[in-house]
Amino acid sequence: MIARILFALCLPSVATTALAHKPSDSYLTLRIDETTIDGQWDIALRDLDAVLDLDGNADGRIDWGELRRRFAEIDAYAQSHLALSLAGASCPLSIADHEVDRHSDGGYVVLILHAACPSRVDALAVDYSLLFDIDAQHRGLLKLESGSGSVASAVFSASSRRQSLAPAELSAFRQFRAYVADGIQHIAAGFDHLLFLVALLLPSVLVRNGRRWVPVTSFPRALRSVAGTVTAFTAAHSVTLSLATLSIVSLPSRLVESLIALSVLLTAVDNIWPILPRRRWQVAFAFGLLHGFGFASVLMDLKLPPSSLALSLFGFNVGVEIGQLVLVLVLVPLVYLVRDTRTYPRAGLTFASLFIALLSSGWLIERGLDVRFLPF
Amino acid sequence: MRVSLLVCGFGTLLALVAGSAIAAPYRPQADSEVLETLPAGPASDRAARALRALTVRDPGNLDLALRLAELQIARARGTSDPRELGRAQATLAPWWNEADPPVPVLVLRATIEQSNHVFGAARTDLERAVAAEPKNAQAWLTLATVQQVTGDLRGAGESCRHVAETAIALVATTCRASIDGVSGNAAQAYDALDDALIRSSSELRKGETSLRVWATTLQAEIAERLARPDDAERLYRASRVLDPNDAYTTAAYADFLLDAGRDAEVLNLIARDTPVDTLLLRRVQAAARSGSADAASSADDLGQRFAALRARGDRVHLREEARYTLEILKASDAALDLALDNWRVQKEPLDARIVLEAAIAARRPQAAGEVLAWMEATGLEGGKLRELARKAQMP
Numbered sequence: 001m002i003a004r005i006l007f008a009l010c011l012p013s014v015a016t017t018a019l020a021h022k023p024s025d026s027y028l029t030l031r032i033d034e035t036t037i038d039g040q041w042d043i044a045l046r047d048l049d050a051v052l053d054l055d056g057n058a059d060g061r062i063d064w065g066e067l068r069r070r071f072a073e074i075d076a077y078a079q080s081h082l083a084l085s086l087a088g089a090s091c092p093l094s095i096a097d098h099e100v101d102r103h104s105d106g107g108y109v110v111l112i113l114h115a116a117c118p119s120r121v122d123a124l125a126v127d128y129s130l131l132f133d134i135d136a137q138h139r140g141l142l143k144l145e146s147g148s149g150s151v152a153s154a155v156f157s158a159s160s161r162r163q164s165l166a167p168a169e170l171s172a173f174r175q176f177r178a179y180v181a182d183g184i185q186h187i188a189a190g191f192d193h194l195l196f197l198v199a200l201l202l203p204s205v206l207v208r209n210g211r212r213w214v215p216v217t218s219f220p221r222a223l224r225s226v227a228g229t230v231t232a233f234t235a236a237h238s239v240t241l242s243l244a245t246l247s248i249v250s251l252p253s254r255l256v257e258s259l260i261a262l263s264v265l266l267t268a269v270d271n272i273w274p275i276l277p278r279r280r281w282q283v284a285f286a287f288g289l290l291h292g293f294g295f296a297s298v299l300m301d302l303k304l305p306p307s308s309l310a311l312s313l314f315g316f317n318v319g320v321e322i323g324q325l326v327l328v329l330v331l332v333p334l335v336y337l338v339r340d341t342r343t344y345p346r347a348g349l350t351f352a353s354l355f356i357a358l359l360s361s362g363w364l365i366e367r368g369l370d371v372r373f374l375p376f
Numbered sequence: 377m378r379v380s381l382l383v384c385g386f387g388t389l390l391a392l393v394a395g396s397a398i399a400a401p402y403r404p405q406a407d408s409e410v411l412e413t414l415p416a417g418p419a420s421d422r423a424a425r426a427l428r429a430l431t432v433r434d435p436g437n438l439d440l441a442l443r444l445a446e447l448q449i450a451r452a453r454g455t456s457d458p459r460e461l462g463r464a465q466a467t468l469a470p471w472w473n474e475a476d477p478p479v480p481v482l483v484l485r486a487t488i489e490q491s492n493h494v495f496g497a498a499r500t501d502l503e504r505a506v507a508a509e510p511k512n513a514q515a516w517l518t519l520a521t522v523q524q525v526t527g528d529l530r531g532a533g534e535s536c537r538h539v540a541e542t543a544i545a546l547v548a549t550t551c552r553a554s555i556d557g558v559s560g561n562a563a564q565a566y567d568a569l570d571d572a573l574i575r576s577s578s579e580l581r582k583g584e585t586s587l588r589v590w591a592t593t594l595q596a597e598i599a600e601r602l603a604r605p606d607d608a609e610r611l612y613r614a615s616r617v618l619d620p621n622d623a624y625t626t627a628a629y630a631d632f633l634l635d636a637g638r639d640a641e642v643l644n645l646i647a648r649d650t651p652v653d654t655l656l657l658r659r660v661q662a663a664a665r666s667g668s669a670d671a672a673s674s675a676d677d678l679g680q681r682f683a684a685l686r687a688r689g690d691r692v693h694l695r696e697e698a699r700y701t702l703e704i705l706k707a708s709d710a711a712l713d714l715a716l717d718n719w720r721v722q723k724e725p726l727d728a729r730i731v732l733e734a735a736i737a738a739r740r741p742q743a744a745g746e747v748l749a750w751m752e753a754t755g756l757e758g759g760k761l762r763e764l765a766r767k768a769q770m771p
Contacts, residue, residue: 022685023458040401045412046459053425060414065407099401100411104681105651107412110401134428136469137462137492139688155689 022105023137026130028082030113032146037084037091037115037124042101042108047131047138048074064100067109071098074109081130084115091117123166128156176315183319186298192260192363193291194327199267199356200229200284201331202349205339208278213345219336225280226332230324232281236288237295238317244296245313256293258367263287264360271353295320415455415651423447431467438478441467445484452491456623456652461488479505483515486522493692493721495526506538513542520551527723529559529754546576550591557598558725560755566602569595585618592618593625600632601725601758608632623652630658631726635760639666648674653681657696661703675704694718698730708737719747725756732764741768 024047030039045062048054052073056066067074075095084091097112124144131138140156144165154163187193205222206213216222243249267283270276276283299316338344362374404411414421427444434440445464452460465488471477472485482505489498502519505512516538523532532555540548549572556565569591576588596611612629619625626645633642642662646655648670660678663671682697695718702711712734719731728747735744748765750756 022681022688022690023462025684025688042401046414049412049414050463055414061410062412062414063407064404064409064411067411068407099403101401104677104684132466133469134466135459135462136465136472137458141687155687 023139024131024135025103025139025141027103027108028128028140028142030084030124030126030142030144032121032124032144035117035120037113037117037121039113039115041078041082041111041113042103043078043111043130044103044105045107045109047135048077048109050134051077051131062107067100068098074098075111078111078130081128083127084117085125085127086117086119086121086123089118091115091121123164125162125164126154126156127162129161132158132161176311179312179315180319180322182298183316183321184323185319186295186316187320187323190294192264192360193294195356195359196260196264196267196287196291197230197233197324197327198331199264199271199353200233200280201226201328202335202352203271204229204280204332205336206345206349208274211274213349215339215345222332222336222339226328228281229284230328232285233288233291234321234324236285237292237320240289240292241295241299241317242292242313244293245299245309249293251293253297254367254370256290256297258364259290260294261360261363261367263290265357265364268353268357268360272350272357415457420447420451420454424451428467436470438471438481441470442480442484449484449487458491461491464488476504479508479512479515482508483512483518486515486518490518490522490525491692495522495721498522499526506535510538511542513539513547517543517547517551520555524555524558525722525724527750529555544576546572546587546591550587550594553591553598554594557594557601558754558756560757562598562601562757566595566598569598586622589615589619589622589625593622593628596625596632597628601756603759605632605636623655627652627654627658630655630662634658634661634665639663639668643668653678653693654696656681657700660700664704675700678704691717691721695722695727695730698734702730702734702737708734709740712738712740712743716743723750725758725761728756729761729764732761732768736764736767741770744768 024044026044026047027042028039029041030037045054045067049062052070054062054066054070056069079093079095082093084093093113093115095111096114099110099112101108101110126142128140128142130140136158138158142154142156142163142165144152144154152165154165156163203213204226205216207216216225240249244251266276267287270283295316299313335344335348338348341348359374366372366374424444424447427440427447431437431440431444445467448460448464448467452458452464464484465472468481468484468488471481474481477485482501486498486501486505489495489501499519499522502515502522505515506519509515516535520532520535520539523529523535533552536548536551536555539551543551549568553565553569556562556568573588573591573595592611592615596608596615599605599608599611609632612625612632615622615625616629630642630645633639633645639662642658643666646659646662648659650656650659656674656678660671660674662668663674678700682693682700685693694714698711698714698718701707701714705711712731715727715731715734719727728751731747732744735741735747748768751761751765
């Protein structure tokens, strides 16, 4: 009885996962170039040791000499657990060289792979069965690269040992879509950019007559003003977004963020007491330059691969534009409809602008002084 | 939500990029260059290899497979190496997918499942095991653990009652105290452990230190909840004298020291190169708070470990990752999402705490509503938790 109970004592600690590192993984990277595939396969020495008993002198350590003497067996073992094929025709795999590397959980042997396929590689099937017989939690993490730098990834597990991948379509398109989504997310979550646009667009259905606002006479006129404003903003932030992402210009982010807050504040105040140039598109352009730097700090955090920098930059920008457009489509018809009421130019515009001005002064203080008190 | 997902994505990407920047394969110069140190002692390793050789020859032999799987699970605990759990699962492969395997397989399968945080399946297996063998104390105790971790305190209490029928007194008391300690009866649990530890000191043999460690650490945690820091300190130290390598105790003691602002002691307690993620997290927190020289590099290491776990699709470190995301990455929204994901699975005091901390930092106290309600319902004690709960409830 005691023996059984003793074993049970392992349980509380196992349950609270005081576990080291991670379970077993191997890292397989394959680069496709026309009909050949080159790659590397990182396999944990601890895992190979469990299968092949690498620790020849049983001193609890695996050294390079012990590893080197066993290359033939390691190669045979690895090759019998990985198969590449296209449409049923196999791509024979050879191991060109051996190196070593460290991952977060220890030492790995790095097998330098080469495979020659009978035809151009467009859809690759990978059969992977390494270690599953001794470790049911083992995973094979595959990264697939092709000439254009596009990347697909797949995870092999005991219950998912075969993956078919089509590098041709994987496309720049999918990556592009991901960056568009990032762009949309950023604008949707970036209250400062959104409120700046709102402050800019609120008076787009009005024209200044001296110190007073009067409603525009027709929708096309309002639309022209909106189009001008939005285009100027877009053009300006695209320029600085590109310059900053390509590391041609860089500004400290706290300064940029503070200036963005200031731009929102000035634009909102201008709706109440004119202080900025009369032409809205000029304001939009000037401040748009600033906002572009703000977008760039997000994009740069993504550490884009140089090969697809242009694509991702463009995708992110498209996403930002889509987000903006949605705002315009919702806001402009709405304010156009209420422009004639007595309250809009006086109360609606003033109160909304006042609110935006207050909020942005809050941001300005937060960002300028590096404190935090607003909920967003 | 969107922002935090984005931040999470960036974090992953950054960590992956950082990881790949460090990873540069090379060719060692000398045969004597050591590439890897194997974790377990040679004796248990030889035993495991011998047993595995036997099971390979006789794959359907249940008795052999159970002995090997038990050894592998014990090694997972001894070395903190999750690989051994995957190996134990592979050892049980012939029975793993059976709906109704023999009871010992059910219990081992549940043990592995719960360490992978597949608590639902673990519970089903254990309920089946105790239905078949109502006197199986090990199954009841494992079931109590699963129930407690997932917040079913009433069920856990019931299971502990069954443990008490068959196991020695200290096991039964510790089982019960681990539930009382988080359900408003901490003082009672503390006294019960005191009694049981004193009374059992003659009854326990030398090899049974792990039981004393379990009980003593639990008592220390309860002392903390009762605002008795001197007792907590004494008990943590006593537990660490019994087994200096127990990762659970070390982590709990490190948390105690962190709360007391004794960061330098945490840096002494946990080595820079600890292989255990839960411990590295505490060291990273202490290093960051005290501005120690290795703060940035240890934080990077830990970030890479989380990224590596995410890459393989693991979700077992959410609690630790939430703490890391909140305190080190300072991304409170992302931390809150992780903490809430974790709360869906685990409901221990540490899980409640990280939700509260992240919700307060992210200024989304309403997100902690479920945790507050749970604290109310269970009567969970603890000064730190109560203070956080008050903050989260402030308008």
